[in-house]
Amino acid sequence: MNDASALRRRIRLCLALFVAGLVLSGLTAFPLLHEVNLLAAMLGVGDAASPEGYTGLQYWVLYVREGLQVSYAKYPFLAYGTDWLAFGHLVIAVFFIGPLVDPVRNVWVIQAGMVACVLVIPLALICGPLRGIPFYWRLIDCSFGVVGFVPLWFALRWTRELQERR
Numbered sequence: 001m002n003d004a005s006a007l008r009r010r011i012r013l014c015l016a017l018f019v020a021g022l023v024l025s026g027l028t029a030f031p032l033l034h035e036v037n038l039l040a041a042m043l044g045v046g047d048a049a050s051p052e053g054y055t056g057l058q059y060w061v062l063y064v065r066e067g068l069q070v071s072y073a074k075y076p077f078l079a080y081g082t083d084w085l086a087f088g089h090l091v092i093a094v095f096f097i098g099p100l101v102d103p104v105r106n107v108w109v110i111q112a113g114m115v116a117c118v119l120v121i122p123l124a125l126i127c128g129p130l131r132g133i134p135f136y137w138r139l140i141d142c143s144f145g146v147v148g149f150v151p152l153w154f155a156l157r158w159t160r161e162l163q164e165r166r
Helices: 003-028 032-042 056-074 076-095 097-101 107-130 135-165
Strands: none
Touching: 003 076, 003 097, 003 135, 032 056, 056 076, 076 097, 076 107, 097 107, 107 135
């Protein structure tokens, strides 16, 4: 196997990991209340009726669950926003089919993905406090941008190397 084939395989692996993350993030945005109930159970507070009396992550998960329960019961249309969030993740994943097929020709998609990953950080750090998101949760949100950036950085680096070999 030649060097170009090995580079293409590494690029595809990085992009496939990124796409899998996008798809997983998208699909998990649909059943939010079910997932929060599961997380509450894992934290040992699944039977709690309210977040009162809890602190830290337990409080936050119960608070989010209460918010989802109330809004889904009284304003179910609000869940449509997270349906669109999920759809957006899935659509973005579709754009990465081009780089999977021909990374050199579609390098701009990889670069745009890297820009989006970087922009996750200011979004979380600016909008998070405005929405009452705890700092530790904003750091978790920021980590998605950092974790997503890494495979795209390798894919870009190897794509440039592949381009030089042509």
